[in-house]
Amino acid sequence: MDAQVTPAPEVTAPVYVYELPVRLWHWITALAITILAVTGFLIGNPAWPLITGEPYNHYIMGDIRFIHFTAGYVLAIGMLVRIYWAFAGNTYAREIFMPHVWKREWRSSFLRTIRWYLLIEPETAKEVGHNPLAQVAMFTMFLLGVLFQIVTGFALYGEGTGPGSWANIVFSSWVIPAFGSSQDVHTWHHLGMWYLVIFVMIHVYMAIREDIMSRQTIISTMVNGWRFFKDNRP
């Protein structure tokens, strides 16, 4: 339906940036992270008051943990598919995995973006994909943060599934010793959650702000895949 949109002649032509797998992955991951943060917080702080009665009448902690583990699998499998799509998809699918820091023009564009966010620059450059600062944020805060949570999360999961289970062999066996103890991994997994919470706050704010103030669409692009531009200047 979006392909039929014929832009007015004075506006730069729209670009198909986010392919369907990327968009689906984005929203599934957003949902998974939300569920993981809420259930994870409750696992660390079961905040409800005293529940009494025979334990077989309740399964609250069990259900919360089950939802957490399921959402964790969704997040991890989604990330695997997304990594595959970085190879299979278009050029914008690779941006968050590898910001082109070694390119001079990338670095000058990066500095320009910082000036833009410091309210010095009067307007943004036209960005087809992420702007360079967003690429760096996506890489350091989102990608590294999520990978860290996946690795530590499955290491903790493997403790429950026990020796011989895949998660124990692949993750727990080296992650727990690397951090020192299981309790240390728990602590870092908690800090990782807050790292991602802070990322989400900034990410949502920036998406809304740039949708209003930059020269291209942002939010709708992650819905329909097309980047529209608001003017015809270079």
Add this chain to the structure above:
Amino acid sequence: MTLNTQTFYELMRAQGTSRRSFLKFCSLTAAALGLEPAYANSIAYAMETKPRLPVLWMHGLECTCCSESFIRSGNPLSSDVILKMISLDYDDTLMAAAGEQADAILNEIPAKYPGEYILAVEGNPPLNEDGMYCIVGGQPFVEKLKAVAANAKAVIAWGACASWGCVQAARPNPTNAVPIDKVITDKPIIKVPGCPPIAEVMTGVISYILTFNKLPELDSRGRPVMFYGQRIHDKCYRRPHFDAGEFVQSWDDEGARAGYCLYKMGCKGPTTYNACSTIRWNGGVSFPIQAGHGCIGCSEDNFWDNGPFYKRLSYVGAGLGVEATADEIGLIGAAAAGAGVAVHAGLSAVKQYNRKKPEPPVAPKGDQS
């Protein structure tokens, strides 16, 4: 002290143990090690034919709680029997010899039985000031430890001290006490952590070594899988209350009296690998959680620095002089990010407002922020 080349069986018979009792003991040992009944024969055979295993037991920085636990091993091995099963040739806490006589054994055994004796280490060496914080017999412990370990067949690290460092290695670790695997790097080391380890776990590890003449299967951290393969939480009899979400909220509430899960009271069972919830203590009488107190995680690396004991989440940032849980730090971070977003959004709104208003034909760029 002379070395004894008697077999265990000969020694036990000489002390009046009947063959019937001996076989019972072998069966119970097999059961304690989690082996099938047929292995009782292997144990009996080993005890009848193998000479006693020479063991040198050294003490570094420690509190002797490991020895205290060890000598209380009740089932299946009475402390009396186990002390005669192995040939405990040196233990400066328990031995009759003293002074130079005792010290001489430390040189004699490694020379006489190179590669055949077991070195058991309780406690750990401090490295600062060339090891001067722990002197045994006029010599830094770390030097003695290295010397005796050089010819050992294997090394057993008793307790949290020898395995991880324990309290003397907790922050800020003024003496630079280190676990023994930092100074003994070329020998197989079996870690038997705990503060102290369970008596039956200690005797079980020794029984295994001398029965099968090899070390028990170890996990990626060097602990015997048979005792440290699972967390206390995994076999805790209060686990159903955990899954149900029935948590003790305070020490005197209904949940505490009814024996609910101590997770919210800071129980470290979910992060502690040990056999307390299965073997239990003092001959299987009880263990901390059964007594109504959470596990403090004494068999875990770094457990003193992962406190407090009565909070689920550990304090982080102690090195920076801060005591806060991950959630407290996270909330501060999120609040700071939220404040930053709010301020930036306000400034951006002003900019956007100013930018749209005039629409001059020639835009005066760059001076509107």
